[in-house]
Amino acid sequence: MVHFRTYLFAGVVLGLSGCFSASPADGTVKCDPAATRTCPQDYYCATQTSTCFRTGHTPDAGVSTPKTCSAPADCAGGNCVDGFCCNTACKGVCEACNIQGSQGTCSPIPTNTDPDKDCAAQLQVSNADGGLNSPPGGVFTSAGACAGTCSGQRSCTFPGTTTSCGQVFCNDAATVATFSCDGNGTCQPQLAKCSDYKCDIGACKTTCTMDADCQTTDYCNASMKCVPKAINGQACTMPNQCNSGNCVANTAGTAKLCCNSQCDTANSMQCDVTVGTCTCGTLSCANGCQLFYVDADGDGHGDQSGTLTNGRAVAGCVGMSSLAAGGKNYFPDDMPNKGHLDCDDNDANVYYGQTGYFSIPRLHPNPLSYDYDCDGVESKGLQEYTHGCLACAYFGTVMCGGANPTCSTDPNFNFNVSGFNCGFSCNNGKGGFACCGFGPDGFTGAVACGEAGGTSGHPWTHCTDCPSGNTPGAQTDANKKQSCH
Secondary structure (H helix, E strand, C coil): CCCCCCEEEEEEEEEEEECCCCCCCCCCCEECCCCCCCCCCEEEECCCCCCCEECCCCCCCEEECEEEECCHCCCCCCEECCCCCCCCCCCCCECCCCCCCCCCCECCCCCCCCCCCCCCCCCCCHHHCCCCCCCCCCEEEEHHHCCCCCCCCCCHHHHHHHHCEEEEEEHHHHHHEEEECCCCCCCEEEEECCEECECCCECCCCCCCCCEEEEECCCCCCCCCCEEECCCCCEEECHHHHHCCCCEEECCCCCEEEEECCCCCHHHHEECCCCCCEEECCCEECCCCEEECCCCCCCEEEEEECCCCCCCCEEECCCCCCCCEEEEEEEEEECCCCCCECCCCCCCCCCCCCCCCCCCEEEEECCCCCHHHHCCCCCEECCCCCCCCEEEEEECCCCCCCCCHHHHHHHHHCEEECEECCCCCCCCCCCCCEEEEECCEEEHHHHHHCCHHHHCCCCCCEEEEEEEECCCEEECCCCCCEEEH
């Protein structure tokens, strides 16, 4: 059985058995867009007109050649693209309707071109792994280095991640900052950590001459290489080789180990190799060892002369407030002013920081001392003056008890006698003298620690008002002693 296909050519019907003896003109053959192969080979059924058009031609008013345009109204399909009436809206990436030889048909833009800048680059400056620390003058980038071109397949091809697009600099001492393309058209920062060495002029160092060339976790060895510092318990020769900064002799005294503290090697404390901590007698201390001093006089302060050798000190752990051993208490020297130590552990009144004053000497040492606060100086507690009580003469015209009964407010009374201000005491009109003492009560001259003022002729004195004329009164105590600490 022979099948025939029927085509209408300008009103003429031809019966064909799959072959054509001539090519129909565009728009002259009716077709059904929903049917299969209703147009001859190299033709297609245009949905706008339901007629056959040669492939590459547009159904625009039956015209078989590309039609130029300047507005959608110029085109039957309403698609004015790239200056031509186009078969589609043609809004995709890397496609155009003005490709040479295919004008009027939306086609892929050729490889390695990008006339419409569909593959432009972008710059992204973000908190890359914690943020950028811009160098002086700011960061310089070239985002255009990441721009791509069309692939010929309605897509873009961009430079890969190995393409640099900006400045290289040290973001910090341990990090190098770079700018590179991400393979998708974006220039973005990247942070890379230096291993062992510090960053210098935009690159990680590769050799060292000092520890400052290395990361804080490393030190510069004799081969000029930065190597990791040792942990506690590992061998060392210098403190800079240890994370703790402490390189201490081991318990056998045959080598040095990194230790958790410096230990007190002068008092036979060494570092235990098994744990890298100081051994404190029978104690193993996480924060290191220190001496605790005996408090024989019970004043809460340890004997500063104590050592492990003389038996007046024991080893204990840093952080402990006290130790008890052999029925006695021991205290550490853990204050900058030695506030927990005692310069005379046989006298409970003697210790660093003592604020009291005493008129009898300490029990020790020989010769006897009045240095109760252990600062090496005998400080006096009572005031000493270079003269006795004084009277301030009144040279004004107003008498006390007269027109100006409140003499203390009259500036004429505020005379300065031998460095002491008078004028706050009134003799109530007796010869025009205002009398006063010399300030706080005290001795009328220098008096030695523990000595009575009368012994040296400088008794402790309390000045009073003038009992008559211009002679000040005084109350004295010749037996009062000077106290010190």
